[in-house]
Amino acid sequence: MPTVTATEALAHLWGVLGQPAQALSRVNLTGAEPALPSSFAVGTLAQSTIAAAALAAAQVDTLRTGREQTVSVDMHHAALEFRSERYFRVDGQLPPEPWDKIAGLYRCGDGRWVRLHTNFPHHRDGVLKLLGCAYDRDAVAAALSQWKAEAFEDAAAQAGMVVTAARTFEEWDRHPQGMAVAGQPLMTIERIGDAPPTPLPTQADDQPLSGVRVLDLTRVIAGPVCGRTLAAHGADVLLITAPHLPAIPPLVIDTGRGKRSAQLDLRDAAGAEQLRALLHDADVFVQGYRPGGLTALQFSPEQAAALRPGIVYVSLCAYGYDGPWANRRGFDSLVQTASGFNWAEADAAGDAKPRPLPAQALDHGAGYLMAAGAMTALARRMTEGGSWHVRVSLAQTAYWLRSFGRMANGFDVADPRYEDIGTYLETTPSGFGALTALRHAGQLSDTPPHWTRPTVPLGTHAARW
Template sequence: MPSPDPAATLAALWRVTGLPEAALAQARLSGAEPVLPSSFAVGTAAQASLAASALAAAALWQQRTGRWQQVAVDMRHAIAEFRSERYLRVDGGPAPELWDKIAGAYRCGDGRWVRLHTNFLHHRDGVLRLLGCANQKDEVQAALGKWDAEAFETAASDAGLVVAAMRSFDEWDRHPQAAALRELPPVVIERIGDAPPMPLPDLPAQDARPLSGVRVLEFTRIIAGPVAGRTLAAHGADVLLVTAPHLPSIAPLVIDTGRGKRSCQLDLRDADDKHTLHKLLHGADVFLQGYRPGGLAALGFGPEAAARARPGIVYVSLSAYGHVGPWAGKRGFDSLVQTATGFNDAEARAAGSDAPRPLPAQVLDHAAGYLLAVGAMAALHRRATEGGSWHVRVSLAQTAQWLRGLGRIEEGLQAPDQRIDDISDLLEAVPSGFGMLTTVRHAAQLSETPARWEQPSVPLGSDAAEWLPRGGAR
């Protein structure tokens, strides 16, 4: 099988955005597959999606200054950033545990597999109630032995839980959700309202970056959405992460993806906090959200309501399975979408195994994160000249469809894994609100405005729910 062409992959992805074709001449891609043990083009996906996000920043820079700048991305560095949560160290030691003890794949009574995602306590407790067993892997396995895989997937989904039955590519292709997504690009950018053209604010005289003065309201958790916010922050945006005290979070992901952001807490069930969010929305350029489909809309902050309240808003939505089709409202995470859409089965077959084999990184999460950032910047670019309010949509399942379309890597599973000692040259030590962090540097190198995070990761709720002055945005 011929290896995928990273430059062609980037060019095809770039044309979806509607951004200037001239930007592609500024891209410098290095490295080659395979970079991790996988039969899929995970390195190409990492390099192309990350490079697209950096080129989008360069396009905004050109729009604001009249000058292009070069963007260089090495595949080895890109895939390391796609595993940033794995390499995180806190004060020289391991980060807090990421996975719950019963999360993972189990064989059901019909011989098929399901994958459970139980990292949030309410999801774990719901699965245990549905199974009627204790919080032990052997008891979970025994209980699932009484279920058919797809029947349990359906029962769990009906209960608002996150479970996926393992399918082959052929089985997924016959599923109505796959049919609904088939014609969708990896990023959907739609105009949803009228507003006059809004060029980005004049760049400050010193220390200007592509997104200086841009304000981003972020409502996300886990990896994909937070990676998008982290990327926008790396190019100078003032990113304000909004959470609520009653919502669960996963400590190592908060630490890793919190770089470059301020963090406040608002409970949208409270009238005063809701009013505060309305004030923040009026000053925002981008509203980035990754909560369950319809969740924020039910609280009055869906895309149409945001566009009415703040004409010119760029509303960016992440979902698990897409915004169309019978699974449009279904919850999910990277590991589950990998399982449902055929990747775990295909990777297992390539390895000569019948047990589910996950990809060697949360590729769907990280790629979707960069695609969200690309879409946000593409919409800002169009808003500056065309005006309008915009809705950007990305889903993990669309991202999976894109990754699958990149082809397979012959002998890819023979590649060595990438250990933290192998990438020591790509790491940096930075102080934070959690201690001294060891993290992966941003993989995209911009020739005039190096990507960086000036705001350290901080505990949730550390900041006031207010914007910085436009001139002070990073």
């Protein structure tokens, strides 16, 4: 069994957040590993991060109302929610396959493997241009047979593409970025400006985050999960995308629950001015651009805090905030591959090629860390004031998961099927049809989380509160 229990993982995370230890007595964790077929404690990561976010919501509620809610999280339900994009249906139908046909693993000419992420058209086209081949798996495989894995990884990074070579844990630990991640904390919450203590507005709806306004500038899974979680606890979440930014439609459906959706082109002066106007009345600003990406658009943490003293600014990146890869683009599957998880999982399962984790665990884990950090910073703003910057990365989340230890019997559990999880599902209207999807696993005793707004197509709403 893993060397760290979910209770211990939650206590550690709660300490990283700087939250009061006595609040942990109000948490009830049920279930046990293995929750998903893996040699890693994915269920422990799911349960502890979802519990931390739920307890952080309860702490905000205590500051608002004085009540002390209890929190309960079942590990099986939490593990399922780490795969929420696999388990939803629209009008009873499976959504389209979200992944591009040439994405995935390939063996290079030196016998090593690389993983390509080509789900955005510009990433796909850039990889094909670099390889000089047709849009076909066999053609890509033939082209990569002429490359060494790390040489192609470097060439792709220099071209702004998203590719990683598969490494073992030992190789990652010797890599400069692996060493940089090992020296970083799990996450950080830093005061970046002054502002007076700010109580949250009184609302007729008594959800913990009622009246809290969130700007969600994220895509794919991790950042959108953060916004979805804040919405489940009552926040007014406005998703901001742009017509020119690619999206993965099935993920929009799953992670858009509870949000309104608008589009602004921040490269345009009028669009940037609209976002500044929204920011003046926002409480939380969540962004998943690569480090420095929003600075050029005048929306860095410090710039946002100057525009809106008291803002809680939440940042997500792939490989951490220090080290040679700090500015490198990345996604969950690539961080898994680069940091050793896929070879370790393959070794445990007896596979001959790298094997992914049974969920986008780094994405989902980071999303709940972001939500927990955002609500922790809101609580600090209520009591001591200030503007705050929360920083989370996929690689730091991965390093924490690795610290939980391994399971010899991890593959003995059955892979949960849609047909077996009916008790965790709910059906609601949406902008796409009748949506059947997972309920939230982080339960509060007095204000059960729920989504009051249906998920809608991108750009459905005007860019205003």
